[in-house]
Amino acid sequence: MGTIHPLKDQPHSLTTKLLPWSLYALLSLALLRLYFYPLPLTQSLLHQVPQNKPIIITSSSSQEDDRFNRIPCDYTTNGKWVRDKSGPLYNGTSCGTIKEGQNCISHGRPDMGYLYWRWKPKQCKLPRFEPATFLRLFQNKHLAFVGDSMARNQLESLLCLLATVSPPDLIYQNGDDNKFRRWYFPSYNIHISIYWSPFLVKGIEKSNTGLNYNRLYLDLVDEKWASDMGEMDMIVLSVGHWFLHPAVYFEEDSVLGCHYCPGLNHTEIGFYDIFRKAFKTTLKAIVEKKHGSSEIDVIVTTFSPSHFQGDWDKAGACPKKKPFMEGEKLLEGMDLEMRNIEVEEVEAAKIKATQFSTGLRLEVLDVTKLSSMRPDGHPGPYMYPFPFANGVTERVPNDCVHWCLPGPIDTWNEIMLEVVKRWHAQSRRGG
Template structure:
């Protein structure tokens, strides 16, 4: 008979030499089969349990209380010791939505420029004739966790009987309209209130869930007097007084999303304690130039302190999010054609978060951390920073650009045309902000919340 496998009957008597040679050749005969058996198991291990990916220095954002979501919302599983005693396994590590990349996604958005009737005209890029539509087919993929597709029905269920408010500047409105459009894919909102120039104060109701969503125009969160064509060409901010146009309604709000930043770049004079503190870009005025970073910090601090105090006094339970700074993508002068001409996202590491964008985000995250410390003995309020700065920085293709106006090149390419490289097309990358917002709400409603105190100085 031919050579036998080492796994066959070992009781047969052979000479020592024959046995040794048979074993040697059998080993090499079956070695490939052994490798073929082990290789699939190794691939299975790597695919489902990947090793951590090293981060480059530019990918390490300052640590913060941004949205960190555990892969599972279920209670820790129970294991057993050999003696039969139950042992609670440690929960899986939380996941950071701020680090990741944009990947192609054939599924596209939940809505378009004709199916949603609440899009501000200047952000309706499809209706305004934007010819390239590739910007609609990307999704944000975090490094170490999964960001599900937005579930409008789930959002409505979780916020049933709740009053939700978006407070801030036009970026707050942009995010609000994104949310309304995604929710309208399953339930039509009813506009129940409108007021102010350009309808800056509006409220919608979803009668099937008794949920309301409002938008409050408050570009500084604190009390302010906006510049006008008939008055001074600068804003006035009162940094120690919250804007009562939104704060006066805190007794009736269950969730508040704050979003400010860009209006602090405008010329302004600042007041605190009844006297002028200084100004930003105010030539000709007898005030000290102090910039806007510390002013943003003071405004956020005043607003969050007022929010905590009034929520405590009202006895309500209120969830509060601060959407971090959304970078613009102007290339060259803002009023020239081609100001934001890119049609694809940046790749990982291609565009670092730095300069003003990084500083504005850092201030907002730090103030959320400080406010959480102030409210640590008060269970009636939950605070998070909705940290969207980096993922937004990587989407230079998501702005209206010249399509803030309808068919801007219908009569040919012009030498100069105004571009919008600040706001976001709807649908567009801003829909992802609300996807992360929903994941935070789901986590809070899932019971125990993973909160990390992260060292911003690191």
Template sequence: MDTINPLKDQPHSIPLRKLLLWALCALLPIITFYHLIAFPFPHSLSQSKQSLVITTSSSTPSKEIGNASVEISCDYSNGNWIQDKLGPLYTKCNTIKEGQNCITHGRLDNDYLYWRWKPNNCQLPRFDPKKFLQLFKNKNLAFVGDSLARNQLESLLCMLSTYSPHDLVFSHGEENKFRKWHFPSHNVNISIYWSPFLVKGVEKSDKTYYNTLYLDSVDEKWAKDLGQMDLVVFSIGHWYLLSAIYFYGDKVLGCHSCPGLNYTEVGFYDVYGKAFETTFKTILDRRGGGKDKLDVIVTTFSPAHFEGEWDKYGACSKTKPYDAKEKEKLEWMDAEMRETSIKQVSIAKKEGHEKNVVRFEAVDVTKLAYLRPDGHPGPYMHPFPFANGIQERVQNDCVHWCLPGPIDTWNEILMQVMIKKMDKLR
């Protein structure tokens, strides 16, 4: 009996070639769907893992949160001092004020030179003088404030001079309180303006034991040049601890530590904040409507480390930093000064953002400065203070910082803050 092919010989049968084609068409969507699940296309993968960037610093770490790579903003204000074998960028520098030149004044221990600041959640890069000058090419920088502003300025000049020479092009006033340096290699100008209150004031003298402050008027000794500045760094605080009378217009608001005067004691924290308020308002009024951007940086309060009397041996004799766990909380006064300035920066930052011309920021050094009792000149504010043996009474500087020393870190942070700000403009 002949075999019958059911697909070929039956009446009305479907041709084999057409049947195979239909089967392939039916299976193709199933295969494609499976392939998409098991092996996603590259563009699908890139869309499923998007990056949320919070900061732009290359030294800032990132971590995975779900499917997003989140870059963590660096908080330079909290961390610890760790030992560093590299040491400072410089050891000698002709712009160091005599009273902060601890090495040439005979300080024997040098361990204070071999520490670096390590923030808790990121790295703080070593200062790069070449990159700093490139960052501020054809710009004018100004440091305005008291002797701590000068201390930070001289630190910056010393670090920059390791890469490029500079010329002193202007000097004026007692103790050269108004100076300007020029870096020809990058056409960068850096100036210092003595203004311990920022607002208009009359400093104490032999005739009066108190300062006089006018809180409604900015100090024009620096403010008159505001139109020429690209970056201004403010650093004030310690002069506010001294006796003073406070005016607002023609009205006396009160005074601080003024026995014998018939004025109400008002303290200095609110006054300190009011000085920043007046300063920032003046800056916004004068530069807020312009086209050229201005960066305003406030270096927060730098604590002193006197232990006992200022003119007694051992007033600040520590030879290494405190551990952050050892000193978790700031002293009350230091904390209040820090908080007052940061609050005013925060208010001004919002107003400056709205005008999109002036950018405010705080370089918060209060905690890291608090942890460095070993970094002050102490008795080495004078050359070889113990050449004739140890004396019970000796002048000590436990406020300013040796150069080189911890204050170099202030400028490392300043540089990173400015790099991030300029990256945001690109």
């Protein structure tokens, strides 16, 4: 006997009558389900687009379409460091541009764990650095890093990343410790330069044989780099730590005040307002210089925190071997104040630029928080070769300010590349 279908021998009219009632019943059940258990659509969208948070950078790689360009992504201020077994793109011997004091591998640093972390933003994925993409986007251009030793640190990181596919030629060097240098990538006709200018404005640095304080002229931009501005396509500004040193400040040929100048008859005014004035003068000079002329891009790398725990010349001054976890390290105090000044002045300069300038793009590379979470990435005692070759001593110089290469500072250039990719995508769309 075969299986009997329950409606096989029933009249067709019965099926016709039952079907509409079945549909009505199902619809009623669905409406009741929606009433008591609504779909979490609104809540889901709120999680995707954070409320009241600054949009720092928007993702746009060459493989993404326009809908991805409209998704806000904060690459810098919200995220955490996660383990990454792939490690860096280069090592301490694969490029000849690293300053000796930051070449931690060649100086004998025994722990390698600091090399195996990646910055993971909360809202998106930060791609690994793409040297070929960077070179393609900068073809026939001049990129200039202007600032102090942190600018040089970032520059050397970039050169090492790029050298993995196209080694550059050093074509110019000058100044103490080669503070003014230029490299050339012949295959792409790219120039990358470093200009030593620790205040961005005109300054006379303290010396061992002369004045023991710096002299800053806050209304005058430093012509050592500004005189070449017309040949620059992109400028990366990076300063901060030199403003903490003793200094006397001048404005319109008059003494404005000083910072930590005992014995001098000047008013102590600290350095926060001075830091702001220096940025105002610098960004004003860039905006006005480029009025009506060719396109220029400006990126301001924000203040990079140090991680000293105790005296700079005592063993174990920056002893941590792992990053701070999310929420473990708050951004506060001087680090936060210096960062905020830079962000505010860039935003003010953007407004001014729109009033009378075209072809000027300004962006903040906000690395302060993500850098504050990497106490393990500094040279420490390995700023000198094999500091414990003759045993551990109580006193040994430590560098808890600059970054090992390779190291966490490579992330700065990964994020900077995303800025440039976004700018390129906007240009192609005519936005």
